[in-house]
Amino acid sequence: MSENPHASPVEPVDPAAGTPEQAAVVDLLGLLALGELTGFARLAADSDAAPTLTARAALGRHACREFGHYELLAERLRALGVEAAAAMAPFEPVLARFHERTLPATWAERLVKAHVGDSIATDFYREVAAYVDDDTRDLVLQVLDRGSAEDAGSVEGFLVSAIREAIATDPASSGRLALYGRRLVGEALAQAQQAVVERDALATLLVGGVPGRSADLAEVGRMFTRMTEAHTQRLANLGLAS
Amino acid sequence: MSENPHASPVEPVDPAAGTPEQAAVVDLLGLLALGELTGFARLAADSDAAPTLTARAALGRHACREFGHYELLAERLRALGVEAAAAMAPFEPVLARFHERTLPATWAERLVKAHVGDSIATDFYREVAAYVDDDTRDLVLQVLDRGSAEDAGSVEGFLVSAIREAIATDPASSGRLALYGRRLVGEALAQAQQAVVERDALATLLVGGVPGRSADLAEVGRMFTRMTEAHTQRLANLGLAS
Numbered sequence: 001m002s003e004n005p006h007a008s009p010v011e012p013v014d015p016a017a018g019t020p021e022q023a024a025v026v027d028l029l030g031l032l033a034l035g036e037l038t039g040f041a042r043l044a045a046d047s048d049a050a051p052t053l054t055a056r057a058a059l060g061r062h063a064c065r066e067f068g069h070y071e072l073l074a075e076r077l078r079a080l081g082v083e084a085a086a087a088m089a090p091f092e093p094v095l096a097r098f099h100e101r102t103l104p105a106t107w108a109e110r111l112v113k114a115h116v117g118d119s120i121a122t123d124f125y126r127e128v129a130a131y132v133d134d135d136t137r138d139l140v141l142q143v144l145d146r147g148s149a150e151d152a153g154s155v156e157g158f159l160v161s162a163i164r165e166a167i168a169t170d171p172a173s174s175g176r177l178a179l180y181g182r183r184l185v186g187e188a189l190a191q192a193q194q195a196v197v198e199r200d201a202l203a204t205l206l207v208g209g210v211p212g213r214s215a216d217l218a219e220v221g222r223m224f225t226r227m228t229e230a231h232t233q234r235l236a237n238l239g240l241a242s
Numbered sequence: 243m244s245e246n247p248h249a250s251p252v253e254p255v256d257p258a259a260g261t262p263e264q265a266a267v268v269d270l271l272g273l274l275a276l277g278e279l280t281g282f283a284r285l286a287a288d289s290d291a292a293p294t295l296t297a298r299a300a301l302g303r304h305a306c307r308e309f310g311h312y313e314l315l316a317e318r319l320r321a322l323g324v325e326a327a328a329a330m331a332p333f334e335p336v337l338a339r340f341h342e343r344t345l346p347a348t349w350a351e352r353l354v355k356a357h358v359g360d361s362i363a364t365d366f367y368r369e370v371a372a373y374v375d376d377d378t379r380d381l382v383l384q385v386l387d388r389g390s391a392e393d394a395g396s397v398e399g400f401l402v403s404a405i406r407e408a409i410a411t412d413p414a415s416s417g418r419l420a421l422y423g424r425r426l427v428g429e430a431l432a433q434a435q436q437a438v439v440e441r442d443a444l445a446t447l448l449v450g451g452v453p454g455r456s457a458d459l460a461e462v463g464r465m466f467t468r469m470t471e472a473h474t475q476r477l478a479n480l481g482l483a484s
Contacts, residue, residue, distance in 0.1 A: 037295075040302055044286030053279075053327035053334070057316065060282055064306040074299065085295035092295070 022080070024205035025136050028128060029077050030087030031195060031202070032143070035121055036070035037088070038095050039063075042117070043155075046110045055162065059114075062155040069143045076139050091195060098191045102184050108166035108173060109180050112240075115159040116184040119234055123227045124192070131205050163238050178240040185231045189224055196220070264322070266447035267378050270370060271319050272329030273437060273444070274385070277363055278312035279330070280337050281305075284359070285397075288352045297404065301356075304397040311385045318381050333437060340433045344426050350408035350415060351422050354482075357401040358426045361476055365469045366434070373447050405480050420482040427473045431466055438462070 040063050047059035074084035104110040122144060129140045167174050196203050235241070282305050289301035316326035346352040364386060371382045409416050438445050477483070 034295075037298060037302060040306075041286060041290040041298075044283060044305065045290070048283040048287070053276075053330050054325075056279060056283075057312070057326065060279060060309050060312070063286065064282075064309045067302050067306045070299070070302070083296075084299065088295050 020201060020204045021133075023201035025132055026077065026080060026082050026087050027090070027199050027202045028132065028205060029073050029080075029136070030082075030084070030089075031091045032121075032125070032140075033070055033073040033077065033084050034088040034091045034095055036066050036073060036143075038099065039117060039121065040066040040070060042099070043114060046114055049107065049110065051107060058158050062114075062158065065155065072139060072143060076136065090199060094191045094195045094198075097194075098187055101187050102180075104180075106173075108163065108170070108177055111159055111163045111166060112177055112181050113184055115156070115163060115234075115238075116181055116231065117188070118155060118159070119231065120185065120188045120227065123230055127223045127227070128205075160238065167239055174240055178235060181231075181235045181240055185228060189228065193224070262443060262446045263375075265443035267374055268319065268322060268324050268329050269332070269441050269444045270374065270447060271315050271322075271378070272324075272326070272331075273333045274363075274367070274382075275312055275315040275319065275326050276330040276333045276337055278308050278315060278385075280341065281359060281363065282308040282312060284341070285356060288356055291349065291352065293349060300400050304356075304400065307397065314381060314385060318378065332441060336433045336437045336440070339436075340429055343429050344422075346422075348415075350405065350412070350419055353401055353405045353408060354419055354423050355426060357398070357405060357476075357480075358423055358430070358473065360397060360401070361473065362427065362430050362469060365472055369465050369469070370447075402480065409481055416482055420477060423473075423477045423482055427470060431470065435466070 043059050043063035043066060047056050047063055050056040050059055070084075077084050077087050102113060104113045125140050125144045129137050129144075132140065163177075167177070285301050285305035285308060289298050289305055292298040292301055312326075319326045319329050344355060346355045367382050367386045371379050371386070374382065405419075409419070
């Protein structure tokens with residue numbers, strides 16, 4: 001991979017020759033970048049399936065915001081001397097498996113998937129921010145800043161009110177939606193764990209090997225527990241007991 | 243439709259009470275906005291179907307650029323006192339018919355459809371810019387500024403080189419692709435004519451009724467001829483004789 005002389009003034013990293021910490025950051029950014037690129041594609045497809053032109057525009061806006069996050073992550077990877085495509089490639093099977101196993105069957109399920117997917121991404125970003133270098137943390141926190149569920153202009157605000165509306169229109173669907181929401185978080189955590197198992201560098205970052213920065217195995221377990229609890233609370237807020 | 247006190251300082255128009263020219267501009271902006279929103283969805287789907295992560299990111303970038311054009315057009319409509327969804331609604335059947343009748347069967351056909359669709363949109367913008375008020379013309383020209391086929395960073399540059407690559411990989415496919423390209427332009431012009439027939443206001447703009455600004459019927463005929471010629475030339479440049 002050739003070095004770009006016009007890249008931002010960051011020490012370029014040869015991924016093959018980098019330290020375990022550098023390789024871990026590349027892995028992490030690659031996973032997050034592919035997550036954003038995939039999120040963009042899912043939200044764009046949701047936009048195309050939306051029942052009204054207003055919802056179509058709102059979901060399109062959110063899709064492009066995710067794409068903007070992808071661009072930020074890809075730029076950071078380039079500054080580290082790594083092409084985004086190369087950093088993302090190892091995670092394609094994991095993301096593809098998640099999406100194949102959680103195909104939404106209805107408009108309400110699409111909304112729940114977008115909401116849960118986005119929330120889990122947010123939680124994951126917040127958790128991993130603790131384990132990375134300062135520049136990467138700044139970027140992660142910038143991507144994280146995506147508005148709250150109470151802000152109607154944010155993706156979460158839009159999704160939460162659209163889900164509430166779908167449940168109000170068809171209260172009988174809430175049990176099935178809650179089940180689907182639980183399956184989503186189960187698959188997401190299973191695939192995240194799979195990614196950690198398959199990628200040594202990522203595991204190193206999260207379970208040890210980088211003094212002062214890494215989490216131990218018990219801490220990773222607590223992280224997944226916190227994410228599950230947050231998810232349960234969010235579904236309950238929507239009137240979906242999981 | 244309530245007036246937004248924070249909108250830009252443009253005289254708001256009540257579409258029901260507006261002049262024929264104002265109604266025509268709302269129609270035109272609605273058609274262009276829906277074209278961009280639809281283009282966004284198609285390019286995002288192409289991105290999702292792309293054979294490499296690099297192409298996936300490139301097509302995602304172009305999809306979001308189209309969405310940015312949609313936002314500009316929607317903002318202009320809001321300044322005129324009209325919600326984008328209301329202005330776009332009349333054109334949903336026309337756009338849906340075009341896409342149903344031209345579903346691409348292969349990756350190369352997806353690329354040709356994106357290229358032809360984008361080119362026809364560009365030609366149409368350039369042609370109609372002559373018939374609208376100054377503010378609308380500025381906006382149309384701004385949206386038009388989408389780079390040239392020779393610029394690899396532009397959507398056209400990306401599509402042209404990807405189509406050339408697809409033809410080089412499978413030269414036998416060029417005849418079928420040329421046929422598909424011809425069908426695309428035929429359907430696009432047929433649906434554009436249908437839109438003009440169905441929408442009195444748009445017809446007024448293009449064939450007369452607004453002194454000093456409108457085109458006559460013969461001029462509309464010449465406009466479609468110019469667009470067909472430009473399309474034939476573009477396909478020939480790609481090695482696709484149509």
